[in-house]
Amino acid sequence: EAQVTQNPRYLITVTGKKLTVTCSQNMNHEYMSWYRQDPGLGLRQIYYSMNVEVTDKGDVPEGYKVSRKEKRNFPLILESPSPNQTSLYFCASSLGFQEMDTGELFFGEGSRLTVL
């Protein structure tokens, strides 16, 4: 089954304790991206990756890191989480942009993170 898998789905942590949210897709997609969802703000793009070893900042990258060492995985790293990073996080993937006709994003189920 084609899917984007995020882990953990729920996490409560404390300020400053490094954490990683994993994202994996089994569709051989080139493009992957992370978003955070906050009330009244919709979803905002954190980072995206066009392919292995190619990443770039989205609209709200501060406080986050990513890496893309393999095509299927795109982990989101919070080196020193703060309470303002409490949010619902979504990972997404799609085929590359070389062919613009393939624009659909496949989303993971979301990871709800609380930083105390």
Next chain:
Amino acid sequence: AQKVTQAQTEISVVEKEDVTLDCVYETRDTTYYLFWYKQPPSGELVFLIRRNSFDEQNEISGRYSWNFQKSTSSFNFTITASQVVDSAVYFCALRNDYKLSFGAGTTVTVRA
């Protein structure tokens, strides 16, 4: 810079009423995609429709229909004969190159 505006924060209707969700976008690009996603109370994002900037045909899928007008930079979504299961947050989104920008979302509540 690109931007998506969903001016309606919340809409509440009685079952079987029609509901139209507005979406206005801004972009300098000539090639882009517009999307609508649904987020039910369970939280996942459900893809509803994709439309590219060169295709202004309106589309109907069951009780859902979409009206894309480049002249007004709008991509509105109508649910006909709404049902309680339509209660959700609906997001409009704009994608060009590698950026995907979402509107703030419209919460639709359908009362029985």
